[in-house]
Amino acid sequence: MFIKFWGVRGSVPVPGKDTIFFGGNTTCMEIRPSDNKLLIIDAGTGIRLLGLELLKSDFGKGRGEAHILFSHTHWDHIQGFPFFMPAYVGHRNDSNRKPDKSCNKLHLYGVSDVDERLEVTLRGQMEHFYFPVDMENLGALIKFHPIQDKTIKIGSVFVTAKRLIHPNGVLGFRIQDGNKTLVVATDCEHPSDGTIDSNLLELAKEADVLVYDSQYSPEEYNPSAFGASGPTKIGWGHSTPLEGAKVAIEAGVKKLVLTHHDPLHNDDDVRRIEKIAQENFPNSIAAYEGLVIQV
Numbered sequence: 213m214f215i216k217f218w219g220v221r222g223s224v225p226v227p228g229k230d231t232i233f234f235g236g237n238t239t240c241m242e243i244r245p246s247d248n249k250l251l252i253i254d255a256g257t258g259i260r261l262l263g264l265e266l267l268k269s270d271f272g273k274g275r276g277e278a279h280i281l282f283s284h285t286h287w288d289h290i291q292g293f294p295f296f297m298p299a300y301v302g303h304r305n306d307s308n309r310k311p312d313k314s315c316n317k318l319h320l321y322g323v324s325d326v327d328e329r330l331e332v333t334l335r336g337q338m339e340h341f342y343f344p345v346d347m348e349n350l351g352a353l354i355k356f357h358p359i360q361d362k363t364i365k366i367g368s369v370f371v372t373a374k375r376l377i378h379p380n381g382v383l384g385f386r387i388q389d390g391n392k393t394l395v396v397a398t399d400c401e402h403p404s405d406g407t408i409d410s411n412l413l414e415l416a417k418e419a420d421v422l423v424y425d426s427q428y429s430p431e432e433y434n435p436s437a438f439g440a441s442g443p444t445k446i447g448w449g450h451s452t453p454l455e456g457a458k459v460a461i462e463a464g465v466k467k468l469v470l471t472h473h474d475p476l477h478n479d480d481d482v483r484r485i486e487k488i489a490q491e492n493f494p495n496s497i498a499a500y501e502g503l504v505i506q507v
């Protein structure tokens with residue numbers, strides 16, 4: 213399984229001289245299982261760059277097919293979608309929504325139990341107050357699929373989604389390709405009682421790679437626990453590298469990848485976060501734009 217990170221920031225894009233190494237785009241991952249189908253996790257601003265790369269392949273001719281899994285619909289996970297160029301390639305027939313011969317196909321997966329939230333939100337951010345092209349005018353064929361709390365098959369992979377702890381909810385994903393497993397748990401907070409979220413533990417069990425929300429240092433997350441003052445981040449829906457290491461050890465994970473870097477963190481700050489994880493779980497790395505992992 214080929215895994216590439218196109219956006220690793222949380223909350224808001226932060227391009228600039230202080231974030232050159234890790235990158236400034238928000239969450240997006242490209243996943244190519246052994247059957248070479250294309251899975252994408254989240255449409256933060258990183259998906260714009262992935263889209264440009266895809267145009268060089270079948271997607272440029274309207275013959276591409278992608279499966280985009282949305283962890284949730286917070287802005288930093290959907291904002292790149294209107295700039296995903298493969299969505300504009302094709303001439304689908306609006307009246308019956310059947311594709312013609314040259315029409316990219318995009319399958320969008322997300323939670324469905326809150327008023328079809330994914331579809332409503334993606335359409336909403338393309339309403340004319342916000343964006344000049346509405347979703348009905350995209351050339352690609354777009355299909356929405358519910359995914360939470362079940363396992364689905366996409367080509368050769370099994371994708372299991374479970375709810376994790378985050379304001380208004382988030383899905384964690386376990387992607388199983390033969391005997392290789394990738395788990396993505398972005399935007400998740402650990403329980404306040406010192407335990408590990410049982411849904412996360414179940415998803416992460418013996419995974420080859422666990423991608424984990426490490427937005428805050430332990431001191432930033434809970435200053436008073438370190439004898440410091442300052443605002444707490446408890447209840448904000450994000451976690452720390454220490455908690456990531458704890459999950460990795462408990463679940464028997466092989467490699468821990470830290471993501472959703474805080475917009476206030478420059479490259480040195482992210483390296484400090486990475487070091488905290490490595491001191492507790494040596495096979496840890498902080499994700500950066502362009503990072504490729506092959507399992």
Ligand SMILES: [Zn+2]
Pocket residue numbers: 222223286288289399472
């Ligand atoms: Zn986020």
Ligand SMILES: [Zn+2]
Pocket residue numbers: 284286378399449
């Ligand atoms: Zn979020």
